[in-house]
Amino acid sequence: MPSNTRSILTDVNGKPIPQVFNPATDQFETHQGTNGSAHVRVTDSVAYDLADDMLKVKSLQKKWKDAFTGPSLDPNKWEVVQQGPGMTISQSGGVLTINTGTTPNSETIIQSKEVFTDPVRALFGLMLSQRIANQEFYVEFVSVDPSTLQADGQHAAAWRMKYEDYTSAANYAVYEVQSGGLSRLASGASYIANNLTSWQILEIEIFSDEVWFHSRAMDSASGRSASFVRHQQIPDPNALYKVRIRAKNLGTAPASATNFKFQFVTVVDYAELTAEITAGRGNVASGQALGVQVLNTPTVIGRMDANSVVYTDTTTNLAASATYTGASRDAGSSYQAYNRFRVTVMHTAGLTPGHLVIEQSTDNSTWRETHRVPIPSDGLYRTFDFPWNHRYIRVKFVNGATAQTAFFLGTMLVRSDGGTDFDKTISFVHSTTPLGASATFTGVTLNLGGNHSFNRHRALVYADQAGTLYLEQSRDGSTWRTTAQASVSAGQTVELEDLIVAQYVRVRYVNGATAQGAFELQSALVRQ
Structure with missing residues (x-):
C-alpha cells in the first residue's frame, strides 16, 4: 500500500521522528543514520517560509495550563498517581482542592500527563487553608523514565511547604534540587511572599546551568518578592520532566485537615535563542536607545557603562569652621580602574566661601593634599575634574566662619582619555554692606592650594563714594603683597584683573572720607 495510507512514527510528545518507509514491510521504520548514511529530521512544520523568504524559529515548544474550570480533575491533563487514605481531591469554581484529612502517613500525588524538557518554567497559583505541624506540601518538577513516563527518582526541583519551615517573624518555605538519584539538596528556610494562607504564586525555572525559584503575590503589579538560585546538584538538562503536586501527612496525625488549593498551574516549555540586540551598539541617537525601567534604588556594585561610579558623599550641613572628610576611594591594585576624580559641590553659608580639598594616598593611611579649590557661597552646583x-x-x-544652611557633595570615579573642563570661572560675592568713612573691607582668603589651574584673579566693585580697590597675593597666607590696584570714583563700577602667581589671593577695599550708601564687591578666579 502507498506510504500515505500508513501512520508515521512519533516520539512520546507526539512529534515525528527520523524514519523511512519500507515497501517490503509496508510500514515506516526508524532511520538510524549509521555507517555514513545521512541523518534526516522529519518535522511537522516547515522552517523555511517561502512567502516571507525567511527561516522561522519556534522558541515556545509547549504552552500548557490548567485553570481547573471543569467539575473534576481533567484526566487528559492529570494522572492521580496516589490518593492517600482519608484524603480527597475535588474541583469547583476554578479551584482544585486536595483535602488532607488527618490520617497519619497518608500522601496524595498527582502529576501531569504532559512531558517537558529543559529549559522549562512552571507557575503555581496556590494557597493553604492553614499551616500546622505534621504536614508537608510540594510543587515540583520530577524526572520520568522515558519508557514508562513515571517518576524515576533521579532528578527534581521543588518548593516544599512545611510548618517547621515557617516562623512568626517572617514567611518561609524551602526549595530543593536533586540530581542523579542523590538525596535532595534543600535550602535553609527562605523568604516567600506570605505565609501561604492567602493566594500567591510560586515559580520554578530549570535551565541547563542553574535552577531559579521565585515567589510573588497573586494579581500584583509589583515584582517578585524573592528569588533564589541553585547551581549544585541541579537536574539533568537532557532528562524528561513532569509537573507534580504532593500533599503529605507525617507519622503523627495532624490536629486537623488542611486544604491545599490551586487556581492554576502553568508550564512554558521553550527553547533558548541567541539574539543580537542591534539597537544601542555605540549609537547615541535616541531612536536607537533601549528603554530601561529602574524598579528599585540602585546599589553601586562596580563600574558602569560610562566607565564611572557615582557617590553622594554628604548633604549634611557643616557648622562654622567645620571639616567634612569623605570615604577613601580605591583605584585598584593595577591603578587601571579609574584615572579621574570628579566632584560636584554646592555650598551656602551667608557670603562666606568654603574650600574643596582633594587628598591622595599610596597606602590609605598617609594622605597628602593634591588640589584645593575655593567654593563660593551661592547655592549653585559646580563640578570639578x-x-x-x-x-x-x-x-x-x-x-x-559661617554655618552652612545648604550643602551637597558628590563624587564620581571616572576613566577617561583626558580631563574635562567644567567651571573655568568661579565667582564670589564678598560684601554688599556699605562702609563707613575711611573704613577698610578685607575679603576672605582664597587658598588655591599647591596645584591649581586658575591663573587670573578678577575683581568687580561698585561704590557710591570714592575709594580704592586692591588685589593682593601671599605665598604663606600671612604676608600680603598688593599686586594690582585701581581708584574708584563715586557711582562708578570698576573691574580689575591680575595674574595669579602665589597660592593665596584676596581682595581689599579702602573707602574714602565719606560713608557709603551702596557698596558691592565681587571677585572671580579664572582659568584661561
Whole structure:
C-alpha cells in the first residue's frame, strides 16, 4: 500500500521522528543514520517560509495550563498517581482542592500527563487553608523514565511547604534540587511572599546551568518578592520532566485537615535563542536607545557603562569652621580602574566661601593634599575634574566662619582619555554692606592650594563714594603683597584683573572720607 495510507512514527510528545518507509514491510521504520548514511529530521512544520523568504524559529515548544474550570480533575491533563487514605481531591469554581484529612502517613500525588524538557518554567497559583505541624506540601518538577513516563527518582526541583519551615517573624518555605538519584539538596528556610494562607504564586525555572525559584503575590503589579538560585546538584538538562503536586501527612496525625488549593498551574516549555540586540551598539541617537525601567534604588556594585561610579558623599550641613572628610576611594591594585576624580559641590553659608580639598594616598593611611579649590557661597552646583595619580583618593570640604544652611557633595570615579573642563570661572560675592568713612573691607582668603589651574584673579566693585580697590597675593597666607590696584570714583563700577602667581589671593577695599550708601564687591578666579 502507498506510504500515505500508513501512520508515521512519533516520539512520546507526539512529534515525528527520523524514519523511512519500507515497501517490503509496508510500514515506516526508524532511520538510524549509521555507517555514513545521512541523518534526516522529519518535522511537522516547515522552517523555511517561502512567502516571507525567511527561516522561522519556534522558541515556545509547549504552552500548557490548567485553570481547573471543569467539575473534576481533567484526566487528559492529570494522572492521580496516589490518593492517600482519608484524603480527597475535588474541583469547583476554578479551584482544585486536595483535602488532607488527618490520617497519619497518608500522601496524595498527582502529576501531569504532559512531558517537558529543559529549559522549562512552571507557575503555581496556590494557597493553604492553614499551616500546622505534621504536614508537608510540594510543587515540583520530577524526572520520568522515558519508557514508562513515571517518576524515576533521579532528578527534581521543588518548593516544599512545611510548618517547621515557617516562623512568626517572617514567611518561609524551602526549595530543593536533586540530581542523579542523590538525596535532595534543600535550602535553609527562605523568604516567600506570605505565609501561604492567602493566594500567591510560586515559580520554578530549570535551565541547563542553574535552577531559579521565585515567589510573588497573586494579581500584583509589583515584582517578585524573592528569588533564589541553585547551581549544585541541579537536574539533568537532557532528562524528561513532569509537573507534580504532593500533599503529605507525617507519622503523627495532624490536629486537623488542611486544604491545599490551586487556581492554576502553568508550564512554558521553550527553547533558548541567541539574539543580537542591534539597537544601542555605540549609537547615541535616541531612536536607537533601549528603554530601561529602574524598579528599585540602585546599589553601586562596580563600574558602569560610562566607565564611572557615582557617590553622594554628604548633604549634611557643616557648622562654622567645620571639616567634612569623605570615604577613601580605591583605584585598584593595577591603578587601571579609574584615572579621574570628579566632584560636584554646592555650598551656602551667608557670603562666606568654603574650600574643596582633594587628598591622595599610596597606602590609605598617609594622605597628602593634591588640589584645593575655593567654593563660593551661592547655592549653585559646580563640578570639578581632578587627575588621579595614587591608588587612593578622597574629598574634603572645609567650611568658612559661617554655618552652612545648604550643602551637597558628590563624587564620581571616572576613566577617561583626558580631563574635562567644567567651571573655568568661579565667582564670589564678598560684601554688599556699605562702609563707613575711611573704613577698610578685607575679603576672605582664597587658598588655591599647591596645584591649581586658575591663573587670573578678577575683581568687580561698585561704590557710591570714592575709594580704592586692591588685589593682593601671599605665598604663606600671612604676608600680603598688593599686586594690582585701581581708584574708584563715586557711582562708578570698576573691574580689575591680575595674574595669579602665589597660592593665596584676596581682595581689599579702602573707602574714602565719606560713608557709603551702596557698596558691592565681587571677585572671580579664572582659568584661561
